[in-house]
Amino acid sequence: MHIVVMAATLENIVDTDSEDELPPGWEERVTFEGKVYYANHATKSTQWKHPISSKKKMVKGDLPHGWEMKISENGTVYYIDHINEKTTFTDPRLAFAEEIVEAPLDFRQRFDGNSTGMQVLQGLDFTGKYAIVTGANTGIGFETARTLALHGATVILACRNVEKATEASQKILAERSTAKLEVIALDLASLKSVRYFADTYKCRKWPLHILILNAGVIGLPYTETEDDLEMTFQVNHLSHFYLSLLLKDVMIDSQPARIVVVSSESHRFTDLSCENISEEKLSLPRNRYNSMSAYNTSKLCNVLFAIELNQRLLPLGVTVNALHPGNMMSSDLPRNWWVFRLLFAIVRPFTKTMQQGSATTLYCATVPELQGIGGMYFNNCCRCEPSEAAQDGKLATELWKISNKMLSDRSFVL
Structure with missing residues (x-):
């Protein structure tokens, strides 16, 4: 088999008006779902609109x-042409791409x-979708x-405590007996458990349209996981990183799909940078x-990971966004330290309810206006600028490399 690299310009495929020809250095490509996008090799950027005609095609x-x-x-x-025994990176259907005529968003x-969250999903139906x-x-x-289950989605509760997860699913079923719910054990303090969860999910042969990385811990005393990593870092970042990569092929096959990473405004208060990032900086030792x-x-790490993962998966039909759900809400997050519990209890009357806290997560996971749009950070259902460090592409790349190395050093190869 030999590979033929073809620059997919409309000029060398069909006769068209000049406005549909691509300028030098541009290439026309197609996502899994059939949406045409344009790659600029000079700037190493992509866009949905034709660089001259501004048309969108499919x-x-x-x-x-x-x-x-x-x-x-x-x-x-x-793409493989078995008849002519050739391979190309160009979708042969590009010759017959159709213009997308859509109402202004x-x-x-x-x-x-x-x-x-209920207001965000009002009028939406997720029957047949898996989350x-x-x-x-x-x-x-x-x-x-x-909220997802009450709007028709099949929801998998991925939790360390299966008994509590089962009780939670029973509460939802008491509210709507036809809700579709599954419970699968997932202990983010164990990379072995993460891999077992992903293998279990794949064995079910289910699609996956929405992956919400919500679990997290705060205020823990120094604790090491069975993988010899600091607990907060592994639970909040590395295990979610691993889970996403293990399930990405399922999501690509189910696309369009979305990954939502629940971060926090706390991401602004760290000195992590390209100059000091290391495994020891991320997974702190006891004495530091x-x-x-x-x-x-x-x-x-959550925001950096979301933006980097979006760059890698967007052309394959999977978008990734990060968000801050709300300030000091009265959830179980601060359960590990009495100071946090007291502080969260004091501010409870002035913070969001849990339903309000779910709104931005569900906004990123479901709303039509974010279809095909990722690599952003949201707060109060509105896009906002994350910290400068969160927008540092080199830092995101270094985090990706170190995260991969941490997994491979522990024999968890992707």
């Missing part, structure tokens, strides 16, 4: 007879900090899972451990 229908779509190990999509803010919510047995995670520093760093 390919429809099956591949021509004798053609087959494949994905390489690094995620690159290519209304980006006026529909929801805010007072909105509830995983980590930490779904309590707090924001429970309200997120409950501070619970709030560990939490803040893990929350920055």
Whole structure:
């Protein structure tokens, strides 16, 4: 088999008006779901609109007879022409791409900090859609899972405590007996458990349209996991990193799909940078451990991971966004230290309810206006700028490399 790399310009495919020809250095590509996008090799950027005509296009229908779509190990999509025994990176259906005529999107803010998850999902039906919510047995995670289930989705409660997760699912079923709920054990303090969860999910042959990385811990005394890592870092970042990569192929096959990473405004209060990032900086040793520093760093990792993962998966039909759910809500998050419990109890009358806390998560996971849009950070159902560190592409790349190394050093190879 030999590979033929083809620059997919409309000029060399069909006769068209000049406005549809691509400028030098541009290439036309297609996502899994058939949406056409344009890659600028000079700036190494992509966009949905044609660089000259500003048209949006889409390919429809099956591949021509004798053609087959494949994905390489690094995620690159290519096409095999079995009749002519050739391979190309260009979708043969591009010759017949159709223009997308769509109404202008209304980006006026529909929801805010007072909105509830139920309000965000009002009028939406997720029958036939599958969603995983980590930490779904309590707090924001429970309200997120409950709201999705009440709107038709099949929701998998991924929790360490299966008994509490089962009780949570029974509460939802008492509210709506037809709700579709599953409980699968997931202990984020164990990479072995993460792998077992992913293998179990794949064995069920279910699709996966929404993955919500909600679970987290704060205020822990210094604790090491069975993987010899500091607990806060592993639970809040590394295990979610591992879970996402283990399930990404299922999501690509189910696309369009979305991954939602629950972070925090606390991501702004850490000194993590390209100059000091290391395994020891991320997974703090006992003699340098501070619970709030560990939490803040893990929350920055959440945003960096979301933006980096979105760059890698967006062309394959999976978008990733991060968010802050709300300030000091009365959830089970501060259960590990009495000082946090007292402080959260004092401010409870002035903070969001759990339903309000689920709103931004559900906004990122479901609303039509975010279809195909990722790599952003949200607060109160509105896009906002994360910290400068969170927007540092080099820092995100370094975090990705170190996270991968931590997994491979422990024989958890992706």
